[in-house]
Amino acid sequence: MLKEKWKTHIRERHEKQKKNQKFQRIFLGISAGIIGIVLAGMSVLYAVMRELIIDQNIQMSTQTFAQVQKEFDNTDDTANEIATQVMLDDVCSELIGTLTEEWPDSIQMDRIRNQLTMYQTANPTVKSIYIYSSVPDLILTSGSRFGASSIENFPDYGIGKYMTRTSEYVGGGLIPRAVSGVYQSDPRKEVKVYTKILFSSHGRSAVAVNLDYEAIADSICSMDILNESRMLIFNEKGDRLIDISTTTIEASDELRRAVEEIAGKGAENREITVSGGEKYFISYLHSEESGWDYIKITKWEEVFQTLTVLTECTLLIIAVIVTLMAAVMGKSAVSLVRMQKKSGPGIHQAEINRLKEGFLSDFLHSRKLFTKRQLMEQMEKFDFTLEEEKNYTVLILQIEEKEKFKELYGEKGTYDIEFGYWNIFEEIFRKDFKISGVINKDYTLSFILETTGAEQVQERLKKCFETFLKEQKRFIPWHFFCIGTEQSVNLEDIPELNEKLEKALRESFFYPEDTYCTMELIWQEHSGRADYQKLEAGRLIKAVRCGEGMKAVYDSLTEELACCRSSEYMNAIIWLGITLMRNLGTVVPDEKGVSQFLVNLTLCEKRGQTDECFEQLFGQIRKNQEKSGEKKGMAGRLDEVKKYIVENFRDPNISLERLADEFGGSPNYMGRLFKKDTGISVSEYINEIRLREVMKELRETNRPAKEVAEQCGFISSNYFYTYFRKKTGMTPQTYRETWKESKEKEEAV
CATH class of the missing domain: 1.20.272 (Zinc Finger, Delta Prime; domain 3)
Incomplete structure (x- = not known):
C-alpha cells in the first residue's frame, strides 16, 4: 500500500516538474520573443527617428543658412548706404571729384578725416572707412591712426588691389579679409573684417567700409542650431566668408577630406568618425541664387542625442526583462506583458509641431526645395488642409520695435511670446478663413489663408486684424504692422507671393504702427528715387x-x-x-x-x-x-557769427552783407555790434584770420605765396601783398626765409 502511494507521489511530482519545465520553456520563449520584438521595434524606431532627425537638421540648417545670408544681405545694404553717403558728402566729394595731381592741404584732409570718423561712429559695426582717389594717388581714413598716404605705401597692404582695380572686385559684395600691417606695435597682428567698396561713376575714386567681423560672427553664434558645431560659408568665388565654432573641433585630414568630398559631390549630409574615435555629422547645402556653399560640422552626440537616449532606454528595458526572467514565473509573465504595453515610445507632439512648422517655413521661403510631388507628400504627411485646386493669399504680421522686443524677452522668451501671438491670430482669423501659420526668424509671422469663393476679402482681413489688436493687449501689449495682398494664387505660387510681400514689407517705413496695408498700395504710393x-x-x-x-x-x-x-x-x-x-x-x-x-x-x-x-x-x-x-537779438549771436567766419574764411565771397543775410539781420547793425565787441570791423576780422592761415602755410609748406593767398580767400594778389607788408613789415618771401633761418639756428643750438 505504501509502495503504491510512493509511486503515485513520484509520478505526480514528475508530472509537476514536467509542467514546470514546460512552463519555463514557454516563458523563456515568450521572454526571448519579447526581447526580439523590443530589439526589432527599437531598431525600426531608431531608423525612423534617425531619418526624422536628419531631415529636421537639414531643414533647420536651411533656415539658419537663409538667416545667415539675410544677415549678410542686410550688412551689405548697411555698408552700401554708408559708402553712398560718404560718396555724396560735400566735404568728401572734394577729394573724389578732384582732377589735380597735388594733394589737398592739411586742413582740408583733416576735414575729410573728421567726416569719415563721424560716419564711422554713427554705426557701431564699422571699424574704419577709407576714401581713395587715383588722382592724386591719395588715401585717407577715419580716425587718426594713419596720416595721408599713397595707395602703395598704405599700411593696410591688402586693400590696394581692390580699390585700384575694379576687376578684382567682381560682384560688388562683402570681401572677407584680414587687415595686417596696421599696428605699429605688432606688425604681424591681423584683424578680420568685411570690406564693402563703392566706386565713383568716373572710376577714379573709391570708398571702402570695413565692418567688424567679430560682431557679425557673434550674432550668428547666438543661433541655437550652432550648439557644439562649426560652420563654414564660401561665396561663389571660393572666399571663406564665415568660419565660426561654438566648440573645439580639431581639423584632421579625415575631416578635411570628408568635407571636400561632400562639397564636390553635392551630398546633403554625412557621418564620419575621425582618429581618436570622435564622431561628426556634416551638413552641406548649396544656394543656386547666391552661389554660396554652406557646411556645418556638428558633434554626433549633439545631433543624435535622442538616439543615444533611445539606445540607453532599449538596454534598460532588456536588462529589466532579463532580471524578471529570474523572478517568479507567474509574476514575470504579468510584468512582461505590462512592460510590453509600456514599451515602444513615439514622437512627442511638440516635436511633430516643430517639424510641421519647419516644413511650412521651408515651403514659404525655399520654394526650390520641393518638387510638386514632394510638396503634396509633405502636405499629406503633416495633415495640412492646403489643397492643390484651391486659391490662397498670404499675410505677414510684423512685430514693431524688434530690437526692444529682443532686449526685453531674449532669444528663448521671444519664441514663446511669438507662439502666443500666433495662436491668438489664428484663432481670430479662423472664424472667416482656413489658415496655417509659421513663425519666422526676423520677428514676423507668415500666414496662408484660403480665399477660394471668399467675398470682400480685404475688408474682412482688416476687420480681423483690428480684432487681433484688441485681443492681444490682454496677452502682452505691443504694436504690430500687418501687410497683405489683393492677389489669390494656387498652392505652387504661394512662395513667390510671399517673396513679393517680404519686399513690400521692407517699404512699409512710411506707415504707422497697428496698421493693415496691402503691397499693391505700397508699390503704388512709394516707387520713386530720392534726388x-x-x-x-x-x-x-x-x-x-x-x-x-x-x-x-x-x-x-x-x-x-x-x-x-x-x-x-x-x-x-x-x-x-x-x-x-x-x-x-x-x-x-x-x-x-x-x-x-x-x-x-x-x-x-x-x-x-x-x-x-x-x-x-x-x-x-x-x-x-x-x-x-x-533769442535776445543779434548781440547774442556774435559768437556764432565768429565761428561761421572761422569755418568759411576761405570763401572769397564771404562779406558783412552775406553774414547779415545768413543770420537774419541788418548789415549796418551787425557791423556796429561786431566792432563794438571785437574792436575791429567784420572785413578786418576776416582778413586777420586769412592772414594767420597764410603765415602758417608759408612756414609749413613751399607752395607759392600767391597760390596760398588765393586758397585762403584773398581775391586780389596786389591787395594781399600790400596787406601782408602792412601787417608784418615784410614781403611773404622775406617772412618765409626769415622764419627758416631762425628755425635752423634753433635746431643748431
Missing part, C-alpha cells in the same frame, strides 16, 4: 539758425520725399541729418549729442520715429539758443 540735390537743406539750416519755423520746413522737405522707396527715403533723411549737424555750429548739441542723434536716426524703423528724432533735436536746439541768449 538729394533737389532737397533744399539750406532752408532748414537757415530756419534753425533763426530759431523759427524749423518743424514746418522739415515737414515740407519730408513731403518731397513721400513717394520714394523707404531705403531712398532713409538715405535722404540721414544725409539731411548729417548736413544739418555739419553746418549749424554752436546751436547744435555737444559732440556726444550729435553722435547719439545720428545713431538714433539710423535705428529708426518708421517714419514717425524719424520725425520724433528731429523734433527732439529741434527742442534741444531751442534750449541751447535760449541759454546762449540768441
Whole structure:
C-alpha cells in the first residue's frame, strides 16, 4: 500500500516538474520573443527617428543658412548706404571729384578725416572707412591712426588691389579679409573684417567700409542650431566668408577630406568618425541664387542625442526583462506583458509641431526645395488642409520695435511670446478663413489663408486684424504692422507671393504702427528715387539758425520725399541729418549729442520715429539758443557769427552783407555790434584770420605765396601783398626765409 502511494507521489511530482519545465520553456520563449520584438521595434524606431532627425537638421540648417545670408544681405545694404553717403558728402566729394595731381592741404584732409570718423561712429559695426582717389594717388581714413598716404605705401597692404582695380572686385559684395600691417606695435597682428567698396561713376575714386567681423560672427553664434558645431560659408568665388565654432573641433585630414568630398559631390549630409574615435555629422547645402556653399560640422552626440537616449532606454528595458526572467514565473509573465504595453515610445507632439512648422517655413521661403510631388507628400504627411485646386493669399504680421522686443524677452522668451501671438491670430482669423501659420526668424509671422469663393476679402482681413489688436493687449501689449495682398494664387505660387510681400514689407517705413496695408498700395504710393540735390537743406539750416519755423520746413522737405522707396527715403533723411549737424555750429548739441542723434536716426524703423528724432533735436536746439541768449537779438549771436567766419574764411565771397543775410539781420547793425565787441570791423576780422592761415602755410609748406593767398580767400594778389607788408613789415618771401633761418639756428643750438 505504501509502495503504491510512493509511486503515485513520484509520478505526480514528475508530472509537476514536467509542467514546470514546460512552463519555463514557454516563458523563456515568450521572454526571448519579447526581447526580439523590443530589439526589432527599437531598431525600426531608431531608423525612423534617425531619418526624422536628419531631415529636421537639414531643414533647420536651411533656415539658419537663409538667416545667415539675410544677415549678410542686410550688412551689405548697411555698408552700401554708408559708402553712398560718404560718396555724396560735400566735404568728401572734394577729394573724389578732384582732377589735380597735388594733394589737398592739411586742413582740408583733416576735414575729410573728421567726416569719415563721424560716419564711422554713427554705426557701431564699422571699424574704419577709407576714401581713395587715383588722382592724386591719395588715401585717407577715419580716425587718426594713419596720416595721408599713397595707395602703395598704405599700411593696410591688402586693400590696394581692390580699390585700384575694379576687376578684382567682381560682384560688388562683402570681401572677407584680414587687415595686417596696421599696428605699429605688432606688425604681424591681423584683424578680420568685411570690406564693402563703392566706386565713383568716373572710376577714379573709391570708398571702402570695413565692418567688424567679430560682431557679425557673434550674432550668428547666438543661433541655437550652432550648439557644439562649426560652420563654414564660401561665396561663389571660393572666399571663406564665415568660419565660426561654438566648440573645439580639431581639423584632421579625415575631416578635411570628408568635407571636400561632400562639397564636390553635392551630398546633403554625412557621418564620419575621425582618429581618436570622435564622431561628426556634416551638413552641406548649396544656394543656386547666391552661389554660396554652406557646411556645418556638428558633434554626433549633439545631433543624435535622442538616439543615444533611445539606445540607453532599449538596454534598460532588456536588462529589466532579463532580471524578471529570474523572478517568479507567474509574476514575470504579468510584468512582461505590462512592460510590453509600456514599451515602444513615439514622437512627442511638440516635436511633430516643430517639424510641421519647419516644413511650412521651408515651403514659404525655399520654394526650390520641393518638387510638386514632394510638396503634396509633405502636405499629406503633416495633415495640412492646403489643397492643390484651391486659391490662397498670404499675410505677414510684423512685430514693431524688434530690437526692444529682443532686449526685453531674449532669444528663448521671444519664441514663446511669438507662439502666443500666433495662436491668438489664428484663432481670430479662423472664424472667416482656413489658415496655417509659421513663425519666422526676423520677428514676423507668415500666414496662408484660403480665399477660394471668399467675398470682400480685404475688408474682412482688416476687420480681423483690428480684432487681433484688441485681443492681444490682454496677452502682452505691443504694436504690430500687418501687410497683405489683393492677389489669390494656387498652392505652387504661394512662395513667390510671399517673396513679393517680404519686399513690400521692407517699404512699409512710411506707415504707422497697428496698421493693415496691402503691397499693391505700397508699390503704388512709394516707387520713386530720392534726388538729394533737389532737397533744399539750406532752408532748414537757415530756419534753425533763426530759431523759427524749423518743424514746418522739415515737414515740407519730408513731403518731397513721400513717394520714394523707404531705403531712398532713409538715405535722404540721414544725409539731411548729417548736413544739418555739419553746418549749424554752436546751436547744435555737444559732440556726444550729435553722435547719439545720428545713431538714433539710423535705428529708426518708421517714419514717425524719424520725425520724433528731429523734433527732439529741434527742442534741444531751442534750449541751447535760449541759454546762449540768441533769442535776445543779434548781440547774442556774435559768437556764432565768429565761428561761421572761422569755418568759411576761405570763401572769397564771404562779406558783412552775406553774414547779415545768413543770420537774419541788418548789415549796418551787425557791423556796429561786431566792432563794438571785437574792436575791429567784420572785413578786418576776416582778413586777420586769412592772414594767420597764410603765415602758417608759408612756414609749413613751399607752395607759392600767391597760390596760398588765393586758397585762403584773398581775391586780389596786389591787395594781399600790400596787406601782408602792412601787417608784418615784410614781403611773404622775406617772412618765409626769415622764419627758416631762425628755425635752423634753433635746431643748431
